[in-house]
Amino acid sequence: MPAQNLYTHQSENVAKTWALMAVFLAIVIAVGFAASWYFKSSAVLYIAVVFALFTNIWSYWNSDKVAIAMSRAVPADPVEFIDLHRVVENLAITAGLPKPRVYIINEASPNAFATGRDPKHAAIAVTTGLLQLLTKTELEGVIAHELSHVGNRDILVATVAVVLVGFVALVSDFFLRMSFWGGGRDREEKGNPVVAVIAILFLILAPIIASLLQLAVSRKREFLADASGALLTRYPEGLANALRKLETYGTPMRHANKATAHLFISNPFGAQKLGAGVTRLFSTHPPLQERITALVGE
Secondary structure, eight states: OOHHHHHHHHHHHHHHHHHHHHHHHHHHHHHHHHHHHHHTOSHHHHHHHHHHHHHHHHHHHTHHHHHHHHTTEEEOOTTTTHHHHHHHHHHHHHHTOOOOEEEEEOOSSOOEEEEOSSGGGOEEEEEHHHHHHOOHHHHHHHHHHHHHHHHTTHHHHHHHHHHHHHHHHHHHHHHHHHHHTTOSSOHHHHOOHHHHHHHHHHHHHHHHHHHHHHHHHHHHHHHHHHHHHHHHHTOHHHHHHHHHHHHHHOOOOTTOOTTTGGGBSSOTTOSOOSOHHHHHHHOSSOOHHHHHHHHHOO
16 A cells, blocks of 8 residues: 555544544533533532543553553563564564553464553553464564554543543433432423433433444554554555454453553454444444455455
8 A cells, every 4th residue: 555545544534533532521521511511519519520531531540550561461572572572672663652661461362462551651552362373574573553542642532532422421410410410400490391301312212323433443552553653664554454353363462451442453353243334333442354455455
């Protein structure tokens, strides 16, 4: 695939990601406005915001430790895994990034992820199965993809998305509970009952919509990291071949976790059993074949 197409693909996904984030903000504003109007006070809204920000900021600062622990990753011995360390170091230098900490996951299923709040606190973890399955050029493609997540500040974007989803879910749940127990405005003040029903339906659906948008952001970041990684190695076929092998393997990881699934280069739960449309809607990753097509035009 020509470099210009990769650059175009990269810029398009940046724009689409921030467009999705704008929709996120619109939902947050709508939910916040409804809650403030219903309770006749902004105090509840402020409490919800502070709570959501506190829990998610903590997650942001500790995301690398949590992800590594949940994935059962251990530091990669620099002697035993010298080739892996060299690939990571060389690509980090090429990308102008500090060398991230390198971890190994004792797992037959081939996969990898990057984490860390910024390039100075980044870490990359790969499974033993990935090292056994891939050639050097394919491994370089995967590591370049993960380094691109670090360079593109994907952890920051993901954290902002989590904050917004958490905020919407918290405020919506609190609003619905108070409505059930009769809190908020008096019946006379609520006006048209149809409006009240619409408001309640919106608050029920808002967390679902926000979660789907979060998944959409995650999928766009995968396309962006693919394009950025291909530009870093100047060899899109390396990553494309790695993705082909990951698609063929398709076996879930033994210790897959929903909380960290979005971090991995491919879905750690393996091939989904739902219909194609449903799978795409609720998946943290776009189909591997679509990613391969975007890279090499198949």
